Amino acid sequence: MSDAAPALQLRSGKSAPQVTTEPRAARFALIGCVVALTGVLLFAPLAAVFAEALAQGWRASLEGLASPDAHAAIRLTLIVAAITVPLNALFGVAAAWAISKFDFRGKALLITLIDLPFSVSPVVAGLALVLLFGANSSLGAWLIAHDLKIVFAFPGIVLATLFVTFPFIARELIPVMMEQGRAEEEAALTLGASGWRVFRTVTLPNIRWALLYGVLLCNARAMGEFGAVAVISGKIRGETTTMPIMIEMLYNEYLSVAAFSLAAALALLALVTLGVKSLLEWRYADLLAATRRH
């Protein structure tokens, strides 16, 4: 191999195309398609939201965000995300760990169940929760009798968001953990480490990037979830309206600057999480490269 390489290089020269390279025209056409699509589908809507929010200047859009209802919506959204993301990280890691490192009866069923929130429409999920915990069910009646409000209240919003965002972290982790197998964990056990220590020092560091990515996706969805929350929250202004619900209400009331300002704020929250991820990847680029598969 090493003898043949220089000869090959001499013959093909420096600018010679690789075997995998397409003709020039095809390359430009494909790249053009991608640029146009990302422009129209991803960039343009985002730009439109910000443009609309700032249509009457900074002051107007900040005033839109300053109303007590908008504040309440922002606070509620952040609190819901702060509760659901850690919980789903915990559930996701536990589920992925069980599925990828152990064999047990009902494993296929568990994987299907994890996918359920992806396949069920969020509105249906919200309705299901209303049916389960609402005043017309016996469970709901019991809860109301004990002064525990779930439907049209904060706990319902958390439950709906938990349900909808459940698969994000588990789905991100399962393939990574499957591929890594059990050998490193077994090695740590033979070296005398306890189960918890193995998890902390071997399993968790090996999945940290997938976990981070899952957490970011889960967070974005937790803050942006509309359908399920719309059904179960009852849309009580200033009490159970999250940012997406509030945006829809403002928009329906023709308060477009306020609506788009809040929408821009929601988009910014998502962009911040993406920015954090990029920053971490850039900061730890060396470590990432070193710890990728052997």
Place this chain on the structure above:
Amino acid sequence: MHIEIDEIAKEFGTARALHPVSLSIPSGALIALLGPSGSGKTTLLRILAGLEFPSSGRVLFDAREATGLSVQERRAGFVFQHYALFRHMTVFENVAYGLRARPRRARLPEAEIGRRVKRLLDLIQLPDIGARYPSQLSGGQRQRVALARALAIEPRMLLLDEPFGALDAKVRKELRQGLREIHDATGLTTVFVTHDQEEALALADLVVIMSMGRIEQVGRPTDIRARPASDFVRDFTAA
């Protein structure tokens, strides 16, 4: 340490991986478990390490009952087939892992851990690679690091699963010699699994030939060559 395997059997669901097998491994011996894939040799090795538990039968270490001992309690240095180095740790941290995993009262001061790791890296003749990550090592270097990591816990025995399987022929020969030297220097009872009859016969004091979950023959390399106990052994060792 003397290892006694007494009528060990292992089933996975309905599949029989090991029929009851018995084997006595003298203290300080270098043993090869030799057989084709599916012969049960790796299962037997994992049972010794405590990574699998037998369906029936007993394991005795120095005449003491060890069947129920947990994998941590067995203190078996184990070298995995693809080495299973911790990919997110440096070589130094890989080798130090077993020392850091000790219970708090038995933990060594940092300086002593550093000294021990250095001594082990010297032993495997790779003194300068402590700061590197496993992905930056060659296959042969990884195998030796895995050996150093297993030796760091001052194991009572050394178990190796296809330790030379993933290496090219030249490196194989060198590392074979390396394992022999480390075995002779430490005096550890050593069991390695291989499907390569030439390797088993060249390296081991005692060769255990397995097939379909049964032990076909146990003997010194010269005996096995001179007096194969069955047609299977004759065919397999002649191949």
